[in-house]
Amino acid sequence: MKIALANLRAPSSPAESVSLACAAIAEAGRSGATVICFPECFVPGYRWPNAVSPPPDPVFLEQALVVVAGAAADARIAVILGIERVTDRGLQISACVFNPDGTISGWQDKGQLDPDEEATYPAMGIDRHVFTVGSLTFGVVICHEGWRYPETVRWAVRRGAQVVFHPHASVAEPGSYRPVTFADPANTFHEKAMLCRAAENTCYFASVNCASEGSPTTSAIARPDGTLLCYQPYGREGLLVADIDLSAATGLLASRCKISPM
Structure with a gap:
């Protein structure tokens, strides 16, 4: 089975976020991928702390869902x-999962916010889900919750997920280390955590970020044994498409956990 990660540039506007998403969906469909995953808040664009962003626009977001649904259906690919x-609890970071026919399978809301996000995105999710397309069952954990709360990954794998997708958002900070090789010991722990999440649970872990100059993390896929399957060169925009062997994602170590997760 092929899966695709949309390692695209950060959109310059909400409108561009939709056009970039649709182009990537079409390309992933042509590649034969079963599913494509986008970075955190790719639509309308992640709201960075201390940055000026337009106010949330529920009408735009609803229309974006309609357009992306059409792109998914045209490409016959899950998205x-x-x-x-926008929720009654405030603005929510989420992932919308589309079936290959363009219908919405469901939502995975972010349940663990980074402390820096709480003022911008006050709403937190309380429910976790797994999703199925064909022979693939997968979960979604969003950025901080995948880095700092490994229970979120184990929850999905214990419920049958062979792949856990990890949309995240990360850019270079002033004076930060700028890696050129994956999981460089001089870099932060984050890319090592990708390998750990896979090895801890005997699943594939597929993490996707936008392409940007000096980014401390790139998009990558870790095998169920915790080794690296592939990664996107740092700062290079494009799709990361990989073949995965679902039979290797047994969930063995997740299933052997004697402590009840979440």
Whole structure:
């Protein structure tokens, strides 16, 4: 089975986020991928702390879902779209999962916010889900919750997920280390955590970020034994498409956990 990660540039506007997403969906469909995953809040664009962003626009977000649904149906591919949504609890970081016919399979809301996000995205999710397309069962954990709360990954694998997708958002900070090789010991722990999440649970872990100059993390896929399957060169925009062997994702170590997760 092929899966695709949309390692695209950060959109310059909400409108561009939708056009970039649709182009990537079409390309992933042509590649033969079963599913494509986008970075965190790719639509309308992640709201960085201390940056000026337009106010949430529920009408735009609803229309974006309609357009992306059409692109998924045209390409016959499942889509995990990092998106924000307006709820009665406030603005929510979420992922909308589309079936290959363009219908919405469901949502995975971010349940563990980074402390820096709480002022911008006050709403937190309380429910976790797994999704199925064909022979693939997968979960979604969003950025901080995948880095700092490994229970979120184990929850999905214990419920049959062979792949856990990890949309995230990360850019270079002033004076930060700028890696050129994956999981460089001089870099932060984050890329090592990708390998750990896979090895801890005997699953594939597929993490996707936008392409940007000096980014501390790139998009990558870790095998169920914790080794690296592939990664996107740092700062290079494009799809990361990989063949995975679902029979290797047994979930063995997740299933052997004697402590009840979440």
